[in-house]
Amino acid sequence: MRRGTLDDQETADRPAQNLLERIIAVLEALVDEGEPVGPRALARATGVDRSAVGRIMQQLEDIDVLERVSSGYIAGPRLFMLSRMLGSLDTLPNAVNAVLADLVARFDEACYVCMRRGESVVFLYEKQATKPLRYVVELGRPVPLHAGAAGRAIIAGLPDDEAASLLSSAPPYPLTEWTITDPAELLEMARADRERGWSVSHQERVEGGLAIASPFFDHTGACQGSVVFTSPLSRMEGRDEDLIGAGVRDSASVLSGRLGFLVSRIAT
Numbered sequence: 001m002r003r004g005t006l007d008d009q010e011t012a013d014r015p016a017q018n019l020l021e022r023i024i025a026v027l028e029a030l031v032d033e034g035e036p037v038g039p040r041a042l043a044r045a046t047g048v049d050r051s052a053v054g055r056i057m058q059q060l061e062d063i064d065v066l067e068r069v070s071s072g073y074i075a076g077p078r079l080f081m082l083s084r085m086l087g088s089l090d091t092l093p094n095a096v097n098a099v100l101a102d103l104v105a106r107f108d109e110a111c112y113v114c115m116r117r118g119e120s121v122v123f124l125y126e127k128q129a130t131k132p133l134r135y136v137v138e139l140g141r142p143v144p145l146h147a148g149a150a151g152r153a154i155i156a157g158l159p160d161d162e163a164a165s166l167l168s169s170a171p172p173y174p175l176t177e178w179t180i181t182d183p184a185e186l187l188e189m190a191r192a193d194r195e196r197g198w199s200v201s202h203q204e205r206v207e208g209g210l211a212i213a214s215p216f217f218d219h220t221g222a223c224q225g226s227v228v229f230t231s232p233l234s235r236m237e238g239r240d241e242d243l244i245g246a247g248v249r250d251s252a253s254v255l256s257g258r259l260g261f262l263v264s265r266i267a268t
Contacts, residue, residue, distance in 0.1 A: 025046040029045040030075065035074075093125070096255065104129055110134050114151075117142060119144070122142050122143075135211075147180075147205040148204045150205075157217065157226070210232070216259070218256075
């Protein structure tokens with residue numbers, strides 16, 4: 001009898017949950033547009049019925065979450081207020097520190113977050129491991145994008161044409177005997193890395209070092225940098241690179257979400 005009561009409650013709660021999912025989907029799509037938009041366009045973007053979208057937008061306008069302008073709807077004052085409040089609670093350093101702490105706790109190796117700066121990558125944030133022998137990177141010093149997983153993950157996060165233009169404007173050069181300098185090979189590797197979600201390098205920037213990295217994105221979908229796992233190559237024997245790569249990819253996805261990147265849309 002008690003189990004039946006719980007099932008009945010779950011059934012009763014489902015319409016409210018579906019409505020909440022639709023509301024969130026509409027808000028995500030509206031913010032993603034970045035310009036005034038109407039119910040028809042949001043219905044296409046979310047898969048939610050146009051009449052339902054219209055009702056949701058009207059109700060959100062009534063409570064100042066949305067604002068109606070001549071060409072559609074835009075974010076309203078209440079939504080901007082919530083955005084500012086969340087921004088003050090979750091700044092980039094806070095988000096980065098949490099992501100790196102989780103990654104280091106899982107694999108106990110030095111991990112970093114890098115940002116792209118033109119044709120270079122800069123290591124800006126770090127979390128060190130507990131092991132005495134560590135792979136240490138100088139923070140704040142620009143390094144070339146093509147050499148090592150940190151930069152190659154960023155290349156993989158760019159559209160093909162932008163990546164090709166970048167490699168032609170800044171021709172790759174060797175940092176070690178293992179550095180890959182052929183632009184065509186780098187682009188082919190970027191496509192494969194994009195498919196699996198992470199890049200791996202063995203001694204391409206520093207002899208004796210290994211790195212695994214995955215790109216992260218901002219709310220516009222633009223690649224901003226990469227999350228990087230590093231280790232002395234000698235300590236990787238017997239460790240599963242694919243398992244680590246998946247962990248780095250997941251951490252980068254969490255960071256992207258903190259920056260407003262919509263990995264998927266809810267369509268109901």
